[in-house]
Amino acid sequence: MSLRHALLALLTVEPMTGYDLSKAFQASVSHVWHAPDSQIYPELRRMEADGLLVGAEVPWGPRGKKREYHVTTAGLDAFRAWMNEPLSYTRERDPAHLKAAYLEWAEPDAARAALHAHIANFDEQRVEWLAKVREIDTGTSTMLEKRLTHAPASEHASIRAYKRYTYEGLIARAEHEIQWAERGLALIDELNKTDVPLG
Amino acid sequence: MSLRHALLALLTVEPMTGYDLSKAFQASVSHVWHAPDSQIYPELRRMEADGLLVGAEVPWGPRGKKREYHVTTAGLDAFRAWMNEPLSYTRERDPAHLKAAYLEWAEPDAARAALHAHIANFDEQRVEWLAKVREIDTGTSTMLEKRLTHAPASEHASIRAYKRYTYEGLIARAEHEIQWAERGLALIDELNKTDVPLG
DNA sequence: GCTAACTATCTATGGGGATAGTTAGCTGAC
DNA sequence: GTCAGCTAACTATCCCCATAGATAGTTAGC
Helix, strand or coil: CCHHHHHHHHHHHCCEEHHHHHHHHHHHCCCCCCCCHHHHHHHHHHHHHCCCEEEEEEEECCCEEEEEEEECHHHHHHHHHHHHCCCCCCCCCCHHHHHHHCHHHCCHHHHHHHHHHHHHHHHHHHHHHHHHHHHHHHCCCHHHHHHHHCCCHHHHHHHHHHHHHHHHHHHHHHHHHHHHHHHHHHHHHHHCCCCCCCC | CCHHHHHHHHHHHCCEEHHHHHHHHHHHCCCCCCCCHHHHHHHHHHHHHCCCEEEEEEEECCCEEEEEEEECHHHHHHHHHHHHCCCCCCCCCCHHHHHHCCHHHCCHHHHHHHHHHHHHHHHHHHHHHHHHHHHHHHCCCHHHHHHHHCCCHHHHHHHHHHHHHHHHHHHHHHHHHHHHHHHHHHHHHHHCCCCCCCC
16 A cells, blocks of 8 residues: 555655656656556545645646646645655565575576566666666755655755765665676686586 | 566475475565565466476375475476576665765664665675575575585586575675665764864 | 374465557657 | 547457365374
8 A cells, every 4th residue: 555655655745636647657666666557546535535735627628628636634644644654675586586586497598588688677777776776976966856845954965975875875775686687697607617627 | 577586596495385386585685586485386386287287186195285386397498598688777775875865854863774784684684694604604595505406416416506606796785785784884873973172 | 092293295466567559649850 | 630649538358367165085193
């Protein structure tokens, strides 16, 4: 039930439509949270029914309209409560490492391809997060700057620091995964070396 | 649909009952894969229907019986095919980092507790994987040794090496997460320092 | 001989999420 | 002036998985 809290997190920054939230998940914070719009719209209505949000019809063009959701004080309370309560670490599933543990079953080239895909995946993440950190440092992160405008100046340093800290952790993790995969590639080469000891 | 492949992976080592598989997930490879028995039993029956496994009734005590599943050649083919095909990296969800990005909303003590929980979680994993590596090195891993008995001697080194490589990667990841959380604890202290500059 | 703990299997229910498809209005380029 | 591409919102279906509980036989200790 954490989609709800991810939505609250984004909506504490500024009111948004379901479409905005869908885009925000797809682009800006994918790999931390994501959701298809088919999940977002019903959840927003449920959250409104629960009093965490209020939706406001906003005109859009001559005839169109859209629904912008604002966080209520009950919503803020719920978000703060979630932030203050410990989160349960559910056992995760890790197909990449499951596969790695049985890599002897794969053709060497397929094994290499798997590790290259691992590298490509985390390199993409790394680039994404590096851009985020640069945005934080240069003040070009629209979300962060909006967040700062309605937070007391005394908290600005903390807000900036926690965001940077989060993204740095994700960068380090991505780099770790890349290094692991590279060690794997070296291991595959090592194990598939055709030994010609007495040329 | 990777539960199927996780089950195949374990069953390539030796025939097992649903109960055995449930225990294997709970204990030996949790954090790489896990599943409740309510998922395992139906999936085993589906896999048998698909011809990947055959189940054999085995007496258990005077009146009891259990069903032991053996991998068929079709099952081996399916597993090998999965090992040789690239796996799709689905965007993950990461509640811990989502929370970290909004840590200014939490009470300092709650923020500390969250990071301590993070450390505890990954330290547990670290200990678990370190034990695995030790088992591999000392030849006391029952699963691995069984796997080796029906694999050609020429492959023993590879099998051992891939297992070790996998667990080492998981250990390094756990250590990374611990270090990240520790940096976070230092950051919280830093940000909540009550400045008394002029005594 | 009883009881606790373990082995073994199965069912029910509901939530979360992936995928796909539908409808409708808006905007700008050609 | 129309067509492509974007914004906006919603619906349907299916699968995976979590939680909980039901049932029954086995083993070992007291």
